Amino acid sequence: MELVRGYDEEIFEGNAIKKDNEYEFPCPICGEEVIVDDFGPAYRCGTCKKPIRFREENIKTGYYLCDCCRDTDNPIDEDIYNCKKCGGQICNACVINLQVGEEIPCDGQHDINPKYCPFCGIVSYTTYTEVTKELLDTIKVGDLIKVNDWKKPMKVRGVSPNYAVMTENNFGKTYYSVIEKKPWDGDRRNAMRGGRYHCGRDNWIFGAPHFEYKFDDEKAVAAYLQTFERGETELSVRNAIPILELHIKHVKGESKCKKLG
Incomplete structure (x- = not known):
């Protein structure tokens, strides 16, 4: 499951190239630019790698996925999200706490019922x-x-x-x-x-x-x-x-x- 964080304020602090009201950083994963403006950081979509804005709706509706890639047709729980690769589930709180460049492992072997988050063990209600x-x-x-x-x-x-x-x-x-x-x-x-x-x-x-x-x-x-x-x-x-x-x-x-x- 490729849910990678593309920006971290501590790592990139002092390395920004300011352009108008935006900042450009290289993504630590792929080296491409990640745009950050004064309203907060942008992240790369875990599927297509396009920059996405880090806002509450990104967390609630499909972790670090852009509007085109996130799975909104099969909501599981407000805190549990589907891996688009294997259908396994991951809890939102674990995704938020990922380190820069860390990926959630996806071996396609998640339990079907119940499906546990591989990080914290939380399963949907x-x-x-x-x-x-x-x-x-x-x-x-x-x-x-x-x-x-x-x-x-x-x-x-x-x-x-x-x-x-x-x-x-x-x-x-x-x-x-x-x-x-x-x-x-x-x-x-x-x-x-x-x-x-x-x-x-x-x-x-x-x-x-x-x-x-x-x-x-x-x-x-x-x-x-x-x-x-x-x-x-x-x-x-x-x-x-x-x-x-x-x-x-x-x-x-x-x-x-x-x-x-």
Whole structure:
């Protein structure tokens, strides 16, 4: 897969030939010119090598491909893109972090289902409409979870035999939700439904004792989940919701994507 970055500000700093409001640099890959103007750097298309402007839409719609070459007919996920050579997938965050001249290896041997990013192990979301204990047991630390119609995912921070806790950072604040791997044995209360699996906050009104909700501390998270296992707390019936659909993006190994945290 030829996704090569054609410009790097640190490498070319001081070597620019300024012409009006544009700068000309030789591409470190092919030696051809890469044009950079005051609005930001240009990159060469990974397929046809034509210069393309580095803008957000280039990232969102098909990595470093120009309008003619990028594959917009088969969108996979907002963070996963297709290799036009073999059909394998690569996650956007890994492409952004490539070094100058580095190529994403393409051996045509990517898994068909699921297809993992060869750099960070991220795979596109899989949707499950039948939620079972066996399915919930496959969730592991690092996985990304969307419940029902959520637009933004939460990242799994800890798991125990009957629970999992996940978080989302939004506007500088951390929000959490606990998944209970046991169906609720009640009938119906607020949004909770009997026989369904649920997720939500704990029922400590003033917060969990001895736990400051710092989910980066693995030992503290494990101890927090044990309070659920021992029955010291449970899901709050005021804000727990039934899991009708579960969208999981499994992580194979440890994520290297800065974007995902």
